[in-house]
Every structure is written in structure tokens, then in C-alpha cells.
Amino acid sequence: MHQPAYGTGASYGTTEAPRTRRRRRPAATIALAALLTLILVPVTVDRLVTARVESRTAEAFQEGMHTPARPEVHVRGFPVLTQVASGALQRVDITAHDIPVDGSARPLPLSELDLRLDGLTGADDGSEARARSAAATARLTYPDVSEALGLEVSQGKGPGRISADILLPLGGGRITVTTTVSAASGNRIAFDDFQIEDGALPAVGEAVLDQVFEQPIRLRNIPDGLNLRSVTTTATGLDARFTGTSVTFRPDEAPSDQDL
Numbered sequence: 027m028h029q030p031a032y033g034t035g036a037s038y039g040t041t042e043a044p045r046t047r048r049r050r051r052p053a054a055t056i057a058l059a060a061l062l063t064l065i066l067v068p069v070t071v072d073r074l075v076t077a078r079v080e081s082r083t084a085e086a087f088q089e090g091m092h093t094p095a096r097p098e099v100h101v102r103g104f105p106v107l108t109q110v111a112s113g114a115l116q117r118v119d120i121t122a123h124d125i126p127v128d129g130s131a132r133p134l135p136l137s138e139l140d141l142r143l144d145g146l147t148g149a150d151d152g153s154e155a156r157a158r159s160a161a162a163t164a165r166l167t168y169p170d171v172s173e174a175l176g177l178e179v180s181q182g183k184g185p186g187r188i189s190a191d192i193l194l195p196l197g198g199g200r201i202t203v204t205t206t207v208s209a210a211s212g213n214r215i216a217f218d219d220f221q222i223e224d225g226a227l228p229a230v231g232e233a234v235l236d237q238v239f240e241q242p243i244r245l246r247n248i249p250d251g252l253n254l255r256s257v258t259t260t261a262t263g264l265d266a267r268f269t270g271t272s273v274t275f276r277p278d279e280a281p282s283d284q285d286l
Contacts, residue, residue, distance in 0.1 A: 071107065072104065072105045072106055072107045075106055075107045075110060076101050076106040079101050079106060079110060079115070080099040080100065080101055081099075083099045083101075083118065083120070083155075084096040084097050084098075084099040084120075086155065086275070087099070087120060087122065087275065088122075090275055090276060091122060091125050091139075091247060092125075092126055092247075093122050093123065093124060093125055093126075094123075094124055095123065095124070097120050097121055097122035097123070098120070098121040098122075099118065099119070099120050100118070100119045100120075101115055101117075101118050102116060102117040102118070102119065103115075103116040103117060113147055113148075114145050114146065114147045114158075115143075115145075115146040115147075116144070116145070117142065117143065117144050117146075118141075118142075118143045118146050118157075119140075119141065119142055119143075120139075120140070120141040120143065121138065121139070121140050121141075122138070122139045122141075123137065123138050123139075124136075124137060125139055125247050126247070127246045127247050133174065133246075134166060134170055134171065134174040134243055134245060134246075135166075135170055136164045136165065136166065136245070136247065137165050137166065137167045137170065137263070138164070138165040139162060139163070139164050139165075140162060140163045141160060141161075141162045141249075142160060142161045142162070143157035143159075143160045143273070144157060144158055144159045144160065145157060145158030145159065146158075153276065154274055154275060154276045155274070155275045156272060156273065156274050156275070157251075157272075157273040157275075158271065158272070159269075159270070159271045159273070160249070160251070160252060160268075160269070160270050160271075160273040161267075161268065161269050162248075162249075162252055162267070162268040162269075163265055163266070163267050163268070164245065164248070164265070164266040164267075164268065165262075165263055165264070165265055165266075166263045166264040166265075166266065167262060167263040168180055168181070168188075168262065168263050168264075170263070171188075171263065171264060174243055175190070175238055175239075175243075176238065177190050177191065177192055177193075177238060178190065178191050181259050181260070181261055182204040182205075182259070183204065183223075184204075185258070185259070186206050186207055186208070186257070186258060186259055187204045187205065187206050187207070187259065188204065188205060188207055188259060188264075189202060189203070189204045189223065190202070190203055190204075190205070190238075192235070192238070201222060202222070202223040203220050203221065203222055203223065203235065204220070204221050204223055205217045205218065205219060205220050205221075205239060206218050206219045207257045207259065207264060208256075208257055209254040209255055209256050209257050209266070210242045210254075212242075212244060213244060213245045213246075213248055213252070213253065213254045213268075214242035214243060214244045214245065214254070215242055215243045215245065215254075215257055215264070215266065216242040217239035217242070220235060220239070245266060248268065249273050249274060249275050250273065250274040250275075250276075251270040251271065251272050251273035251274055252268040252269070252270040252273055253268060253269065253270050254266055254267070254268055255267050255268060255269055
């Protein structure tokens with residue numbers, strides 16, 4: 027009996043699902059990710075610490091110098107976190123504006139004060155901050171200098187000279203004089219070497235000059251330890267440059283007798 031041939035030429039088998047292969051991250055990629063984490067996390071933390079230190083320094087400076095706005099503060103060097111841990115900041119740059127002056131017969135405010143502080147440390151109780159050394163430039167506008175002197179002042183001809191128009195009493199007319207500005211002891215600006223540019227100087231004119239320029243003007247609200255080194259003229263005013271060591275800042279400190 028003939029048996030039908032089932033499946034002649036046909037094959038029977040099972041169908042297997044395709045296998046998914048897991049891609050392994052190269053070791054170099056993992057190492058790079060770990061390295062970036064080690065780098066970025068400390069940098070981020072350091073930037074947060076820097077921002078906090080700059081904010082607190084600006085607040086303390088504004089409180090001590092009574093400026094209308096907080097100064098710009100930049101802590102230099104990296105990492106700042108280790109500087110804070112050591113108790114001394116390598117370098118701090120501060121720029122303050124419109125520093126007022128009180129308690130003076132001839133007040134001369136500072137329109138701007140640029141400070142570079144090296145080795146800044148603070149007392150544990152926050153009563154003061156001290157810089158190992160410091161350099162500063164105070165900028166004084168001609169309108170403020172004019173108000174302090176009681177006459178109109180502008181830039182004169184020649185380096186370090188200012189020009190002033192003086193109205194003589196008793197109808198004596200007007201004369202224009204130039205004088206040099208220089209640094210004097212006690213953080214004072216002195217006036218010397220008078221020259222007449224316009225008109226003659228009678229005896230009454232000499233009396234006026236003596237009254238206005240005989241006494242140097244003291245620059246006040248300057249941190250303790252900064253000493254005036256030079257005064258130069260610009261198109262907009264005077265630049266007074268200071269340097270010092272062991273420069274001290276004391277928030278909310280009342281002016282001493284020598285500042286009055």
C-alpha cells in the first residue's frame with residue numbers, strides 16, 4: 027500500500043526571536059565622565075563659595091564706607107575654597123562709587139575708589155578685616171573739588187596742574203591762576219607753584235590765594251593704613267593714588283578725632 031509522503035522536500039523547524047545585544051560603554055567614555063564629574067563638582071562648589079564671599083565682602087564694605095550702593099567685589103585666584111579654609115584671601119579687588127564725607131569744613135567726597143587688597147584676613151568676630159598690603163586709586167571730580175575750595179576749578183595746562191578763576195573782592199576783577207597739586211602728609215592734597223594766566227595779581231589777590239590754597243585738603247573716609255603717594259590731573263578730575271601695609275577695614279566704625 028502506497029503511503030503518501032508528507033513533507034517531501036519540506037523542512038520543519040522552530041522560529042527563534044532575534045537577540046538584542048547590549049552595547050557596552052567603552053572604558054574611555056566612563057573614565058571621561060568620571061573625570062568631568064571630579065572636575066565640575068569642585069568648580070561649581072568653589073564658584074558658590076566665591077559668590078558668597080564676594081557678597082559678604084561687598085555688604086561689609088558698604089556698611090563701613092556708607093556707600094549708597096554695594097561695591098563691585100572680585101575674589102581672585104583658584105580655588106577660593108582653599109583660601110577661605112586657610113583664613114586668607116590671596117587678592118580681592120573692590121570698586122566703590124560715591125563715597126560720602128562727613129564732619130569736615132571742606133568735604134571732598136570720592137566719586138570712585140578702586141582697591142586691590144592682597145592677603146585679606148578677617149577677625150573671628152567680624153569686627154574688622156585686614157589686608158597684608160593694598161593699593162588704591164581715589165577719583166575726585168572737578169565739581170567736587172570746586173565746591174570744597176569755593177571756586178571753579180578745571181584741568182590746567184601741563185601735568186599735575188589745575189586752573190582756577192578767582193573773583194577779586196571790591197570790584198577788583200577776575201584773574202585766572204594755575205597751581206600744581208601734590209601729595210602731602212596726612213593724606214592731604216597740597217597746592218603750590220602759582221602762576222597767573224590772565225590779569226595781574228594785586229595784594230588783595232594774594233590774600234585770596236592764601237585763604238583758598240594755603241591749607242591742603244585732607245582726603246577722608248580712607249581705610250586705615252593707606253597713605254597718599256601721588257596726585258595727578260585728568261580731563262574729569264584728580265586721581266589720588268595710595269599704597270599701604272596692614273590696611274584695616276572696620277564696619278560701622280565711628281570716625282576718630284583725627285578725621286574730624
